[in-house]
Amino acid sequence: MKKLAILGASGHGKVIADAALLSGFDSVVFFDDAWPKLAANGCWQVVGDSAQLLSCCRDFDGVIVAIGDNEIRASKSIVLLAAGAMLTTVVHPSAVISPFTVIGSGSFIAAGAVVQVDAVIGRFCIVNTNAAVEHDCTLGEAVHISPGAMLAGAVSVGDRSWVGIGACARQLVSIGSDVIVGAGAVVIRSISDSCMVVGNPARPLIR
Numbered sequence: 001m002k003k004l005a006i007l008g009a010s011g012h013g014k015v016i017a018d019a020a021l022l023s024g025f026d027s028v029v030f031f032d033d034a035w036p037k038l039a040a041n042g043c044w045q046v047v048g049d050s051a052q053l054l055s056c057c058r059d060f061d062g063v064i065v066a067i068g069d070n071e072i073r074a075s076k077s078i079v080l081l082a083a084g085a086m087l088t089t090v091v092h093p094s095a096v097i098s099p100f101t102v103i104g105s106g107s108f109i110a111a112g113a114v115v116q117v118d119a120v121i122g123r124f125c126i127v128n129t130n131a132a133v134e135h136d137c138t139l140g141e142a143v144h145i146s147p148g149a150m151l152a153g154a155v156s157v158g159d160r161s162w163v164g165i166g167a168c169a170r171q172l173v174s175i176g177s178d179v180i181v182g183a184g185a186v187v188i189r190s191i192s193d194s195c196m197v198v199g200n201p202a203r204p205l206i207r
Ligand SMILES: CC(C)(COP(=O)(O)OP(=O)(O)OC[C@H]1O[C@@H](n2cnc3c(N)ncnc32)[C@H](O)[C@@H]1OP(=O)(O)O)[C@@H](O)C(=O)NCCC(=O)NCCS
Pocket: 128, 146, 147, 163, 164, 165, 180, 181, 182, 183, 184, 185, 196, 197, 198, 199, 205
């Protein structure tokens, strides 16, 4: 009986729960700081808050954080690792993952995603529904590649960066750390750290 604990009773959490049950876990429970007011997430039980998960995390065969905010997901994952949690990777069975990839612990690869040969995915990442991470791409820690986003060959993405839904990046570009690439953007040049870019071609968002 393989048991998974998910921190974060979110919609994203349900997506991970669903994928986990299709990929070898037998049961899933959630932990969330909104507990006990929040007692269920879809058809799954919320059984405690993050403090309680810390005290029992070693009882689970896998633990994963389902919090969309990249910085919070990374920091909660690191605390769980320090408490002895078996931080797991969840890969939906319909994802296509080359055997010549490295995927860090605590990462989630969603339905229909493709991760090509020699890609390296850091810890705590999300490669979301139907996203593509082409050959030789490198994702740092806690990166989120949103649904339908496409990274061409050898793109690098720094820690905590978020590539929005349907965005794409030309081969060989480097996207820095803490970057937000807006929905539908087309990245054709490298982007420095902490920028928010939108549009085609992607340019910094000026307010
Ligand atoms: C880029 C983004 C983060 C900006 O969000 P925000 O700070 O709340 O920005 P606002 O919605 O206030 O928009 C500010 C301006 O930028 C423009 N803008 C926002 N997002 C844009 C985008 N993706 N492409 C082009 N222009 C965009 C808006 O039209 C607005 O322009 P205006 O001031 O001329 O009206 C957000 O729009 C976005 O694209 N998020 C990604 C969502 C996503 O991928 N979700 C998937 C989750 S799994």
